[in-house]
Amino acid sequence: MRILAEDIQKVLHELFVKYNFTPEKAQLLANVFTESTLDGVSSHGINRVPLFIEYIENGVINIKAEAEKIESFGSIERWDGHFGPGIINATKCTNRTIELAKQHGMGMVALRNTNHWMRGGTYGKQAADANCISIMFTNTKPNMPPWGGKESRIGNNPFVISVPRKKGHVVLDMAISQFAFGKINDYKLRGEKLPYPGGWDDNDKLSNDPDKILSKERGLPIGYWKGSALSIVLDMLATVMAAGNSTYRISSKEIETAISQIYICIYPGVFNDEELQQKLIEEIIDFTHNVEPISPEDKIYYPGERSSLTKSNNLEAGIVVDKSIWQKIMILAEK
Structure with a gap:
């Protein structure tokens, strides 16, 4: 079924207010869930709403909690999420990292004890909108075997890089598994x-x-043994810098929570050569686009390009939503 973005946003805002979020926080949540769905990432957008509500109802997510700065080391800070909603914590930490980058050239916030941030690319785009390059990642519960192993001991630890671009930001948002588990569920x-x-x-x-x-x-790690190694290293970095939980410690919990995340921003404005930067980015994109595809039906995309096209189509025609998911949301809204 197709639903207009504004209708999804309205229903979600009312739902989150019903679950005792302030109107402002409810709007932020509704915006992020809707935007992800609009970009074609339903797996980390509207499809996650019923589970998000379930986690609120069973106390995994503390709706009144927010991320708070614990320690400061100049351009590097440690924050504690206090088990608050991942979207709200991630938005706040991204904003703070942007501030640090514009003050110091680079900034980093290491966050512990937070919940799922849903679509990591949301915060990469947030940084790019503020004219910052970003590198962000999170650990997760174990959902991939280390290469050669039988049992899942490593996480698919989503990894984000964004680059501001006048003609449309470059946003890489990828799990370290071949498919994100939300996508597999799709x-x-x-x-x-x-x-x-x-x-x-x-x-x-x-x-x-x-x-x-x-x-x-x-799950299968990207690049087989290489993805397995990358997952382990990202988990180490997030855990050590946030002084938080590792995938090992997260595995002891019944539900994935209290995860560790890293937000890094670089402010390219310090170089005072924005025109050169944009020219170099366009050269790379043009060189990548200008290749003969293996199949005539194929097209070459830079990271984030496909989701931008999907968003344009969905704004015009409405968003494709799984009927069973929408029914669950409407039942929650009417309960």
Whole structure:
């Protein structure tokens, strides 16, 4: 079914106010969930709303809590999320990192004890809108085996890099698994197989069947052993710099919570050569675009380009929403 963005936003705002968020926080949440869905990332947008409400109801998310600065070391700060909503904590920490970058040239906030930030690219775009380059990542519960292992011991630790660009920001937002688990669930909802293997089944065979992968959450790392190593290192960095929980410690909890995140911003304005920067970015994009595709139907995209096109289409035609997800949201709104 297709629903207009403003209708989704309105329903979500009313829902979050009903769950005792202030009107301002409810609006922020509604905006972020809607924007992700508008960009074609329903897996970390509207599809997550029922689970988000469930976590509020069972006390995993403290709706009154906000991230708070604990320690300061010049351009580097440690914050504690106090188990507050991941979107609100991430937005606040991104804003603070932008401030630090514009003051020092670079800034970093290391956040502990927070919840899922939903779509990491949201905060990369937030930084790019403020004319900052960003590097951000989070650890997660274990949902991938380390390369060569049988049991999941490492997280798919989403990783974000954004670069401000006048013609449309470059925003890389990727899990360290071949498919984000929300995306795997998207395929499951549609009754489709993954286009490539995305994890292991119960017989330790690589599979493209969402049900078989989701049953034990044994995702496939990007680049096989390389992705496995990258996941481990990102977990180490987030844990050490935030003095927070590692994937190991998160694994002891019944539900994924109290995760650790890193927000780094660089302010390229310190170089005073914005025209050169934009020229160099355009050269790279043009060189990448100008290649003959293997298949005539294929097109080459830079990171973030496809989601921008999807957003334009969805603004015009309405957003495709899974009917069962929308029904769950309406039941919550009317409860």
